[in-house]
Amino acid sequence: MSDVLDWSGAALEKLNTAPYEAAVGRMAEHLRQEVGAGRLPFLSMPYMNALKAQLQELSPLLKTFDHMLLLGIGGSALGARALQKAFFPQQDQPGHSGPCLWIADNVDAYALEANLAKLPPENTVVVTVSKSGGTIETVGQYFIAKEWMQEKLGDAWQEHMILVTDEKQGYLREEADRFGIPALPVPDNLGGRYSVLSAVGLIPAQFLGMDVCALFDGARDIAARLAAPDLDAGTLEAHPSFQLAVWGASLMDAGFDEMIFFSYIPLWACFGDWFAQLWAESLGKEGKGSQPIPAIGVTDQHSVNQMFLDGRRNKACLFLTCPNLPAGPKFPADLPEKFGYVAGKDFGELIQAEGLGTRMALSASGVPLVEIRLERDEPRQAGKLIALLGAATILTGWLMGINPLDQPAVELGKRLAKARLGADGLKEEKADLQAFLTADRDIREL
Numbered sequence: 530m531s532d533v534l535d536w537s538g539a540a541l542e543k544l545n546t547a548p549y550e551a552a553v554g555r556m557a558e559h560l561r562q563e564v565g566a567g568r569l570p571f572l573s574m575p576y577m578n579a580l581k582a583q584l585q586e587l588s589p590l591l592k593t594f595d596h597m598l599l600l601g602i603g604g605s606a607l608g609a610r611a612l613q614k615a616f617f618p619q620q621d622q623p624g625h626s627g628p629c630l631w632i633a634d635n636v637d638a639y640a641l642e643a644n645l646a647k648l649p650p651e652n653t654v655v656v657t658v659s660k661s662g663g664t665i666e667t668v669g670q671y672f673i674a675k676e677w678m679q680e681k682l683g684d685a686w687q688e689h690m691i692l693v694t695d696e697k698q699g700y701l702r703e704e705a706d707r708f709g710i711p712a713l714p715v716p717d718n719l720g721g722r723y724s725v726l727s728a729v730g731l732i733p734a735q736f737l738g739m740d741v742c743a744l745f746d747g748a749r750d751i752a753a754r755l756a757a758p759d760l761d762a763g764t765l766e767a768h769p770s771f772q773l774a775v776w777g778a779s780l781m782d783a784g785f786d787e788m789i790f791f792s793y794i795p796l797w798a799c800f801g802d803w804f805a806q807l808w809a810e811s812l813g814k815e816g817k818g819s820q821p822i823p824a825i826g827v828t829d830q831h832s833v834n835q836m837f838l839d840g841r842r843n844k845a846c847l848f849l850t851c852p853n854l855p856a857g858p859k860f861p862a863d864l865p866e867k868f869g870y871v872a873g874k875d876f877g878e879l880i881q882a883e884g885l886g887t888r889m890a891l892s893a894s895g896v897p898l899v900e901i902r903l904e905r906d907e908p909r910q911a912g913k914l915i916a917l918l919g920a921a922t923i924l925t926g927w928l929m930g931i932n933p934l935d936q937p938a939v940e941l942g943k944r945l946a947k948a949r950l951g952a953d954g955l956k957e958e959k960a961d962l963q964a965f966l967t968a969d970r971d972i973r974e975l
């Protein structure tokens with residue numbers, strides 16, 4: 530069997546999917562229009578060949594470094610981390626001596642100080658990733674890392690920097706032009722959370738030696754059919770991303786307002802964080818959406834699973850498995866009687882049995898569940914997963930009648946923070962801030 534979705538536990542019979550299924554013709558037309566107008570490079574990937582060539586060209590330079598410090602946040606970091614943890618676990622394991630990727634995706638003074646104190650600048654490349662080129666969390670770290678490189682390496686500092694940003698505009702593009710820093714583009718209309726298969730995720734992947742072409746191949750297995758200029762309703766109706774979108778939208782109507790992403794491929798757990806951003810930023814609009822909940826099999830069986838099984842009956846689940854994970858070492862043949870049921874078995878049998886048990890228990894508890902069962906835990910399958918969930922998210926958003934490609938609500942907090950720091954303008958935010966800070970507060974001793 531190849532990679533499949535198992536719909537047996539999806540509880541379709543309890544959902545009113547008909548209105549969404551009926552929208553398939555309209556959705557196919559919308560897809561054709563958006564792809565045709567170049568607004569969905571996530572699916573059409575017109576940049577792919579150029580990027581492969583750029584990565585090839587960059588490869589000898591990347592090989593000269595032992596460390597990559599990646600500065601980015603949100604969609605500019607989560608995909609890279611998911612790929613790193615899935616395909617380059619060595620860095621978290623004893624005895625590692627190869628390349629190291631450090632992802633700085635927070636405003637964390639401890640972490641930044643530690644990185645700058647301990648990384649050897651002469652063997653380090655700083656990769657700053659920001660599509661807008663203006664995100665303060667990222668650009669702020671860039672300012673500090675740039676000064677660090679300048680102090681340590683003098684005129685050679687630019688040779689230890691790479692930028693990934695908009696092709697034409699933004700502060701980082703200006704920096705690239707001003708100092709001749711190598712800069713790869715984030716293609717137009719490719720928003721952060723949809724950008725892992727661009728330079729955003731693939732420069733770190735290339736640095737770590739991953740099979741970037743296999744990732745692309747997997748993504749194209751899924752996306753090419755959706756990006757075809759002659760896409761018709763029948764093709765879309767049969768496509769797993771549309772079927773997931775119909776399921777996702779009708780689940781929300783039925784009150785299932787939480788979506789668990791349960792990964793029973795332990796090394797792929799960070800795809801849960803990647804999915805959480807994708808689903809939340811894309812679909813949390815106008816009082817609608819469902820809250821994504823990343824969970825790790827089997828670890829979370831001993832943590833949040835109790836709530837999944839017997840808490841509010843508002844949860845659905847995407848359940849990620851791979852029957853061909855490594856067998857691992859064997860349990861000794863001679864074990865105490867009460868553990869005799871594992872004696873002589875492969876360690877890897879445990880996760881498969883526990884995955885099956887949890888899946889059945891979730892279904893028995895009434896959690897609608899679709900299993901994404903991957904034949905292998907390899908880059909090609911990761912590419913498929915990325916394209917499948919990205920496309921499903923976009924289509925879910927369209928079925929819900931919202932725009933899945935923006936995230937307007939997150940701007941207010943950013944503007945208020947800027948106002949707090951004294952940025953120009955922002956009159957209204959400054960007034961709100963003043964009112965907030967001077968209002969009576971209900972403060973109690975801790």
Ligand code: PA5
Nearest residue numbers: 603604605659660661664721722
């Ligand atoms: O998905 C998104 O668009 C966001 O999460 C962005 O990735 C995030 O805000 C970082 O933006 P930028 O890449 O412009 O620095």
